[in-house]
Amino acid sequence: MLQLNNETPFTSTLTLFPDEHGVDALYVVVCARFAITGNRLSISEEQRPLRLADEFYGDPHRSSLRYPGEMHLRKPGTDVLLLGDAAVDGRPVERVDVSLRVGAIDKTIRVTGDRRWRGQEGPASPAPFYRMPLRYERARGGRRPDTGELDPENPVGTGHHEDVPNLENPARPMQHARDTPPPVGFGPIAPVWSPRRDRVGTYDERWRTTRAPYLPADFDPRYFHTAPADQIYPGILRGGEPIELRNLWPTPHLRLRVPRCDLSASAHVAGTTEPILLSLETLLIEPGEGHVDLQWRGALTCDKRMVHIDRVEIALKKLELGGPG
Numbered sequence: 001m002l003q004l005n006n007e008t009p010f011t012s013t014l015t016l017f018p019d020e021h022g023v024d025a026l027y028v029v030v031c032a033r034f035a036i037t038g039n040r041l042s043i044s045e046e047q048r049p050l051r052l053a054d055e056f057y058g059d060p061h062r063s064s065l066r067y068p069g070e071m072h073l074r075k076p077g078t079d080v081l082l083l084g085d086a087a088v089d090g091r092p093v094e095r096v097d098v099s100l101r102v103g104a105i106d107k108t109i110r111v112t113g114d115r116r117w118r119g120q121e122g123p124a125s126p127a128p129f130y131r132m133p134l135r136y137e138r139a140r141g142g143r144r145p146d147t148g149e150l151d152p153e154n155p156v157g158t159g160h161h162e163d164v165p166n167l168e169n170p171a172r173p174m175q176h177a178r179d180t181p182p183p184v185g186f187g188p189i190a191p192v193w194s195p196r197r198d199r200v201g202t203y204d205e206r207w208r209t210t211r212a213p214y215l216p217a218d219f220d221p222r223y224f225h226t227a228p229a230d231q232i233y234p235g236i237l238r239g240g241e242p243i244e245l246r247n248l249w250p251t252p253h254l255r256l257r258v259p260r261c262d263l264s265a266s267a268h269v270a271g272t273t274e275p276i277l278l279s280l281e282t283l284l285i286e287p288g289e290g291h292v293d294l295q296w297r298g299a300l301t302c303d304k305r306m307v308h309i310d311r312v313e314i315a316l317k318k319l320e321l322g323g324p325g
Helices: 205-210 303-308
Strands: 003-006 011-018 024-037 040-043 065-067 079-082 095-102 105-112 242-246 253-257 260-269 272-275 279-286 291-301 309-320
Touching (some): 003 011, 024 260, 024 303, 079 095, 260 291, 303 309
Parallel strands (some): 079 279
Antiparallel strands (some): 011 024, 024 040, 095 242, 242 253, 260 272, 260 309, 279 291
16 A cells, blocks of 8 residues: 655645646645744644645635645646735725735735726725735726626726726726726636636547547646746745745735755655655745745656555755745
C-alpha cells in the first residue's frame, strides 16, 4: 500500500491523474500556512486542509471565486493572489489606491466609494467608506452595453447601469456607462471566465474518437492559473522575495518576505529512490484573516509503475522567514 511520510509541519496529499499527455502521473501537493504578526511571519499553529474544489463567495453562477481548488495538474508558473478589504487607518475616505508588490509584481487598484452615473455628466461624487471588499462584484463587468451579454471576463461585475464600479485601474477608469475597460481585481478568476475558459481546448467529435477521456491536444496548461495575468509571476517564486501591501485592512502598510522553504520529496519505486521536484505554484495573502498560504506541487510520471511505488517522503530541510520586505 502506498504510504505518505510527511515530516514537515505542513499539510500534504498525493493524487493520481493522467497528465496533459494522457500518461498517469503521481502528484505531490504541499500547503503551508503562515501567521502574520506585525511585519513578520511564523508557522501557523493550525494548518488548513487542501481544498478539493473551488469555493465561491455565494452561488457559483452569481458570485466570484474566493478559493481555487487544489486538485489539478501542474501550473506553468506561480500565482500571486490577494484577498481582503481596502481601508485607511480606520477613518472614512472617498477613494484610496491599494497596492500589491511581490518581487517583480507591482500592481495598484483605485478603490472609490459608492457612486451613481449622472447621465452625460459622468460619475457623481463618491460616498465615504471605512472598508471596501476587493471583490470582482465591485469591478467593471456584468452585462455589456454593446451586446447585452454577460462580460466573459467578469460576469458578476457592475458599472453599465446605475452604479459605477468601486475598483478601477487608475490609468483606465470608466468615463461613462458604456465604457468597457478591462475589469480589475486581485483575487482568483473562475474557471468559466475568460481567459481561463479559452484555454480548455476543443472537445469535439475528433476528441471523442481519438483522445477521450484525456485532455484535448490543444489544451493550454495556463488554464490552471487562477491569478489575473499581471499577477502570474514571471518565472517561479523561490522564496525571499519582498512583499509590500498598502491600504488594506487591518494594517495600512504591511511589509513581509515570501518564506523560503527548502522542501524535498522523493518516491521509493521498486527498490530505488526517485526525487520529485516541488514547485511553488500559489502564494495567497489574506491580511484580514492574518495569514499567508503557500502551495507547492510536484509530479512523478509513473504510467504502469504505480503498483511499484510503496511510499513518498516529504521533508523540510530548511526554513527562512526573514524580516520585513
